Amino acid sequence: MIKIPKIVWLSLSLAFSIFYSCLGLQQAFSSEYIVQDDARQHVFWMMRFIDPALFPNDFIADYFQSVAPLAYKTIYQLAAAIGINPLFFNKILPLFIGLITTFYCFAFSLEILPLPGTAFISSLVLNQNLWMKDDLVSATPRAFSYVLILAFLYYLSRRYLVPVLIAIALIGLIYPHCIFLAGGLLIIRLFKKKEKGFYLSQNPQDYRFCFLGLGVAFLVMLPYALSHSVFDPIITVAQAKQLPEFLPGGRTEFFSQRLDEYFIYGKRSGMFPMYPFIPLTLVSGVFLPLLLKFPSRFPLVKRIQPNIILLPQLLFGSLGMFFIAHAFIFRLHLPNRYTAYSFRIIIALSTGITLSLILDALLNWVAKKTISFSRRRQVIALSFIGLIVGAILFYPNTMKRFPITLYVEGNEPKLYEFFKQQPKDILIASLAEDTNSNLPSFTQRSIFIGREYSIPYHWGYYRKFRQRAIALIQTQYSSSLEEVKRFIKNHHIDFFLLDKNAFTPEYLADNSWLQQFQPYAKQAQQRLERGNLPILANFIKDCSVFETKYRVVLSAKCISGSTSKRMSKNQAI
Template identity: 50%
Template sequence: MQISYLQQWLTTPTYKIHRSQLRFWFSLSLTFSVIYSVLALELAFRGNYLIDSDARQHVFWMQRFLDPALFPNDLITDYHQSVAPSGYAALYWLIAQLGIPPLILNKLLPTLLGVITTSYCFATCLQLLPVPAAGFIASLVLNQTLWMRYDLVSGTPRAFIYPLFLAFLYYLLRRSLLPCLIALALQGLFYPQCVFISSGILVLQLWRWHKGRLCLSGNKQDYLFCVAGLGTAFLVMLPYALQSSEFGAVITAAQAKISPEFLPGGRTPFFHDNFLEFWFYGKRSSLVPRLSRITPLIYTGLFLPFLLWKSSQFPLARQVTPKVQVLIQGIIASLGMFVIAHVLLFQLHHPSRYTMHSLLVLLALAAGITLTVSLQALFNWAKCSPKSYPWKGYLARGTTVFLAIVLIIYPVFTPFPYAKYKQGKEPLLYEFFSQQPKHIMIASLSEEANNIPSFAQRSVLTSEMYTIPYHVEYYNQIRQRTIDLIRAQYSADLTLARNVIETYGADFWLLDRTAFTPEYIRGSNWLMQFSEARAVVTELEQGIIPALSGIMEQCSVLETEYLVVLPTDCILKFAQRKRN
């Protein structure tokens, strides 16, 4: 392939090429998105009782859409339903009316969201640099990054930020007011944190850098978009501001700093002694968590300002439109909200939510432009060289082929696609509980309790998955339940077990066969958060025998290799005998 033809094929602007070439690059972008989603679907449907880890929180309660009698008067279910974004819940409800179970929809949604994200990424990139190859590279880099992480594949509210944020950017750049406002409203309905970032971009659009200083824009359309956008943002966020939660106020930073749940090893670790971890790669507090799960080529976007500055040496950079400033505006808005979220800690939830998604989108767009501009400069350099230096042509072609190979096959060297699907390993247990009355309550400290609401559609008294410590009133109740359960399960007196059964209306008690060993408790970071559990370890090492361990065989109604189920009426009978 000649240098001139390769250069033309990769870097010709959209207004100079035939529509078929534009369709080629767009179709190629969608092809990769579909391929990645098919690989994810294969993981999602590789067996029964398979569910995304986070869907066990965000989706399990939606089974009420198919059967309203499920989880009656259940604190855990009511709480998770109350904190779900309204648009997200409405979408699942609507699809459930068509007969598609929420847990199935959760696995199908990432494919649709991936295609929409790819389409808007491609189209948005063309608004910044009208070269189809740049749109393809940007969308491919973004797709690889998203499928290397578990945000999009989770099908949870955060999966919606990518298509909705890109849709907002696209319509903003196109100056399409109504679609832009719709995208902004949908952000509030699906992922409210994104509204603050988009609002920041609208405000920053009013400013221009002119002759070495900042000044207000003289474009009336900028003011129209800002006022209309901020008005839309206000209206869509107003219900959140006025909503009074029955589960108490959000925990304060001062309270969280002394709570083991927020410290290293806790249920939701936030505070770290390591400065770099806290600010740069920690899971909830940092700028961009999980840096290891990012396509390396995305970092080339950091060099875009240099290419624009040296446009004389990178000719295609001159075709980058002034709209590219939206990338800087997006970064400033994201960083600004990141700082504000730290100042108002937990009132706006995790600070990382304002950077970990938006910065990846902005960097991917910048990377698509950077790589395309760089390739064109390399082609020019090779083409303009004397014929006595044919190696330069080989270098240009070789670099292009190498880049294409890296772009396409990089995922082969990583866990790709990356998903957090959890396999239910106790089908007999789920079948047994699903055949019991819908109002039953299951008391358990077993890790398997995390799966019961999703796979058996029955309520649990507490479990690690549902001990979310952000709303004080909710967590105080869950924490007390857990403490009571720890004391009762490991007490030498069945009176405490009887109290738990009568207080919380427990119908079954689920035990791991190894539950009465010190190693079992030490192996659970969740249990070791509680001083009561640490005290139990000491008691077990001293030889104190829990009363429940002595009646497991007499009371069990279901036994598997690792688990034993006890009906609580049997426990009450033994407690009564001891009392008499």
């Protein structure tokens, strides 16, 4: 391959990472009211770091704060301590995570095949893959999984004990799921392969790494195991199978009648991550085991280091944890979490090596000066080289959307400004699916429920959340003023936020999320179909305190102060 200094290849790798991050930042700051999809869950509550008075007695904020890993919270808290708004920090953090991820990918690639060009390809295709999915850009705990795994692999390949132990600790403190991958890999490395099977390692260093690594993992995970939360217990399989949320079409679809979907490509239950081979150049990584069998045709094979064994070891460790997670469904969270991130890393590194082997073989072919080597064959070889290089560098240009960030833009700025002007302890009740989930991030005010926060894995949390959702559906479509008043009093509601078409049958029929709460959503829909107008509709004129083209805000205090006699008069009018 072309002799270019290592620092140039590394600089190019980092430059592409910055370039992709800048494309994401353009979207992040394209509007005043814009937030990353998953940040609406994992970051909104961190505004408490800026103002502790925000979200008082908010069980949704309390829940997401309780499940946030310690080091992850600390990173945002430190940023807030120097005056950086958590939601702003969330937008710029992917740039830095991407750079560190790129560095470790580059460094670890060199430990497998010591060619900077190969490291550049591996880091480039990994960056392209990461920006075609919203893991990195979310700056949530899973955004750190790639850099944590790569740092662990790099230090393990270099046999640096202390950095390996630090990496394991950070994995447990930022994204605990991956600590099982690290521990599994250390155990797998105790077994060495020989012609007739396997044998236990004779190297004391392997045991030192394994036992000390597992010890650190145990100490880091012990607080998780001993802690008790008001949001426990973890939902059981029997409970989950009774909830529409986990069934096909549900908010957190998991179970499927098709085994291929359930075990192979299901979003949460499947083995393979979404878009594992985008960019399509990643498909070439699958052929690495085949190319390794032909060192005479691909001379670079001879330069591959023994550290390549870490890739199949990580693969087997990931598969092992995948099936263990299926055996203990929800106890170890989602099975997909144990393959999605590691598979992307394995595929990217394999792709870098594979394409390097092919490019080197083609360049050697072109360099041959024999009578039988015609100019036509030389043109064909050079064309293939140009095609591969072009695909590596410019594949994102063929995408309709790149990068994929899943930023959510708020379309009701005046509404957000209205709620911002209200006291910090207000509570807003709303079934407006595309609005209520944005309010905590855009207004720093509490909501009663919201689709984005309907995460059902902790039954102590979701049981209460589901009860709230049902209560709000019943109240919003109730014909009883006393029932509405009782709801306001029991839950300390300050405002109702209504879609202007909320009292039509189609509003409920077309809302897949609300349809999960049966039979209550269906009963409300049937009442509307019979022409029964909910009592709240009668307050739109007298108790409206703010209105936009599509939504109206009602004062709960105004509703509570109304009398049945007054309502009868209004209805007569």
